[in-house]
Amino acid sequence: MITTNIINKILQTAIKYGGDFAEVFVEDKFNTNISVSNSNVEKGIVANDYGIGIRVFFGKTFAYTYTNNDSEENLIKITRELCSIYKKNGTTFVKPVLEPLSYIKEAKKYFSKTSYNQKIDVINQVISSGKSYDKAIDRMLVRYLDEEQNVLIANTDGVFVQDKRNKTRLLISAYANKNGVVQNGYIGPGAMMGFEFYDTIDLDYFGREAARSACDMVDADYCEAGQMSVVVDNGFGGLLFHEACGHSLEASSVAKGNSEFSGKLGQKVASDIVTLVDDGSIENAWGSLNVDDEGTKTKKNILIKNGILNGYMIDKLNSRIMNMDETGSGRRESYKYAPTSRMTNTYIEAGKSTRDEIIQNTERGLFVKNINAGSVNPVTGEFNFSVAESYMIENGKLTKPVKGATLIGTGGSILKLVDMVGDNLSIGQGYCYSASGAIYIGAGQPTVRISNMTVGGMK
Structure with missing residues (x-):
């Protein structure tokens, strides 16, 4: 040094x-x-x-x-x-x-x-x-x-x-x-x-x-395409909201007006049962940091609280541009990158339903166990995810495994369509690739149901 x-x-x-x-x-x-x-x-x-x-x-x-x-x-x-x-x-x-x-x-x-x-x-x-x-x-x-x-x-x-x-x-x-x-x-x-x-x-x-x-x-059959309820399991299923909503709440997009959430602080953007958090201070968590890459102490940032847009993830430069406080969200892959606003451990807080109750109350839908990868346009919130492991839900029960499923929609729309949130919060581990390189992130949630969503399939 x-x-x-x-x-x-x-x-x-x-x-x-x-x-x-x-x-x-x-x-x-x-x-x-x-x-x-x-x-x-x-x-x-x-x-x-x-x-x-x-x-x-x-x-x-x-x-x-x-x-x-x-x-x-x-x-x-x-x-x-x-x-x-x-x-x-x-x-x-x-x-x-x-x-x-x-x-x-x-x-x-x-x-x-x-x-x-x-x-x-x-x-x-x-x-x-x-x-x-x-x-x-x-x-x-x-x-x-x-x-x-x-x-x-x-x-x-x-x-x-x-x-x-x-x-x-x-x-x-x-x-x-x-x-x-x-x-x-x-x-x-x-x-x-x-x-x-x-x-x-x-x-x-x-x-x-x-x-x-x-x-x-x-042993899986190919997934059918169509509109249906989607139940996303806990843990790294939270990648759905990391991609679909998280990037649009980073100041690097918000400050430029290139986000579907720009200018919407205090407005209702999600279902009443959705609270979305980014917290880089969780002890031992994969996406955590003691201080961010600008030297700011990390903390729990509540982005959406009971459906209301509460805040953004803000780095030092965008703090100047937006005239808002930094949130400990300045991150970079290494010294080769300038830092910018990025996620740490992003998750939906636990609700009151059990996983079994969510499945039993779903007549027909897709149960997503694991998400493979996805992409999002922060300006429009449009996303597309490939599903690694999924099963059909029929008459309130998990039935056959299906492969080749994709999830299609916009972050703003799915946030409002979340109608059941489980009590089994878990955070998975992954990487995020963006302007300041590849960084460690946690993405998590309890089991969550989206009442209606476009599912792409092979039949």
């Missing part, structure tokens, strides 16, 4: 040459990536990435640069070059940074002190449990990830913090083969914890769960 003296000189240079705000982001990241297919190690990577990002504001716009060369001469040089883009007169006032506030939470078992064989043992246990689930499982593919990200963030407002983020995750895929038909099941547990995370979960359960999903889907 670079010295406090050099950080102060960077910030002073930025203000001297025309900036009205400057920020330094220093990152030192260590990570492991191991992929095993059945008993074959396909990839094993241990890597280190180090660099510095420098951002300067000029009113309501900014310039950004980054480097791996942390010499004082280079850092001052690129800061002056960055400011030359706007060629404004500078000032001299900068709040000096002194000693950083530390938000480091120590891991119980650091990845750097965990042997390669211990990591392989975790993978092999998952593979063994999946392979033993059913003879139709002819391949288990498990990817193990861990990361220790050390960051230091300083700016001309006097912020100076350091954070250590320990993250680990398994990406588990099972492949079932029956008479030449192959389907896969997937599950991906993860947390903001050290290697001790694997002492807190049932590895055999996750191997079997991926295998169960693959076996169910290999």
Whole structure:
């Protein structure tokens, strides 16, 4: 990490040459990536990435640069070059940074002190449990990830913090083969914890769960298309609302007027039983951060409360543009990206219905167990999702598994059509790809019913 003296000189240079705000982001990241297919190690990577990002504001716009060369001469040089883009007169006032506030939470078992064989043992246990689930499982593919990200963030407002983020995750895929038909099941547990995370979960359960999903889907018929009720299960089913509504509540879209929710604070945008939250402060959660990537403490942000639009996710730059407070939502993949407003752990709060009650009160519909992937246009809220695992609901009961289903609609419309919310809140783990790169996110919900929705299918 670079010295406090050099950080102060960077910030002073930025203000001297025309900036009205400057920020330094220093990152030192260590990570492991191991992929095993059945008993074959396909990839094993241990890597280190180090660099510095420098951002300067000029009113309501900014310039950004980054480097791996942390010499004082280079850092001052690129800061002056960055400011030359706007060629404004500078000032001299900068709040000096002194000693950083530390938000480091120590891991119980650091990845750097965990042997390669211990990591392989975790993978092999998952593979063994999946392979033993059913003879139709002819391949288990498990990817193990861990990361220790050390960051230091300083700016001309006097912020100076350091954070250590320990993250680990398994990406588990099972492949079932029956008479030449192959389907896969997937599950991906993860947390903001050290290697001790694997002492807190049932590895055999996750191997079997991926295998169960693959076996169910290999026997599935194709889904019929049409309008019907859709029941989305708890956990990563929340990806539906992450994509369909979450992106439209990020200030990066709202501030430009490129969101279906722009200018609607205080208005009714969802069913009375919907409360949508983004919370980056949940202990040990995959999408959590002690501080965001601008040095702001993360917190629970209630975006929609009982159907009323209550707030947005706001980063530092868009806080200026919107004249609203930051919400601890400034995020970036690494020092190579300027931060912007992004989600952390986004979920619908629990309601009062049980999962069984929701299914029993649905005469005909689609039960979505797992969502595969999706896309959304934040301006219109239009979305399209492919479904990884789903079942028909007929006369209040789950019946046959179906494949090839897609969910189509707009975020604004489905929020208003949620008519039952379960009491079984769970948050799944994933990644989000947007302007500031790929970031860790949690997406969750209890079991939720949307009374009427367009379902695309293969028949």
